[in-house]
Amino acid sequence: MYQQIAIALDGSFASLTAASFARHIAAECYRVVHIVEQGGPFGRPARSEAQQSADRPALAVRFRAETLAAMARASDSEPDLSVDIRFGDPVDELLAAGDSADMMVLTTRGRGVAGRTLFGSVADEVSRRGTRPTLILRPDHDLRYPERIVVALDGSSRAEQAIPVARRLAVTLGCPIILVHVVDQEELDETPFGIDALGHNSGGPAPDEVNVAIDQAATYLQQQERALETDEVVVQHRVVIGDTIPALIEFADPADIVVVASRARAGLRRLVDQSMAEHLVRRAPSPVLIVHDGTRSDAGGAKRQSR
16 A cells, blocks of 8 residues: 555546546555646736635635545545645746646646646656656546556666556555566668568568567566566566567556656667657557656555455
């Protein structure tokens, strides 16, 4: 069980997806964070401290009621819920609020009352700059109870930072972990030699090279699997062949949570312009849990949640 999960809401119906899904993850308490943006083209005029204090009670009552209604879709029991109303820059305030939580949950593409797409740009910035695990959903994601935790690994120590975070989540949810490594087809295709089905030089990888890449990936995943598996969690692994990001998207199921390091590589040596995490958030059929550099996870603190 987690100690505290922070849920970012922007006042839109779409953002309540985060509250509904967060209720699946057992926590001692949940904290709703709503930012009243001040200044700028979409923000309210700056409010004095006295005005902010006057605004907070009504906003807190509203967001508590909306959050409890959304969470009721996932569980009949009423959670321990607090509401944190903040005034200022949405990204800065969310990052500050998330520092004291075990996990931040938010929805991308929610629209606030001012009409701004808050959790498009805001979710991107939080995912880049955050220090705590950040679970990002799209409004079109399935809100069913998660069935698998899919961890994307590329052989780097940076990507492996996702493993302890995934383990804690899997133990809390009672889900198996699937470790996935993609043998990048684009990199193999750059190999100067290959034989096609007719025995001609195709300019792609030789069959032996493909088999070696698959064997190396499988050996690596087996090592990670043995180090991770305990009585509390079941761990499996899969080697997938294809272009890294499309292959991961195709592998993921709507009932998964995909866990990825914030700056994991696409393939074993080719960096993409945007992080793998950002691509997955925009296109994967399931929620994505982003693990930031240096993220710590108290795996021993997780307790299995009864379904």
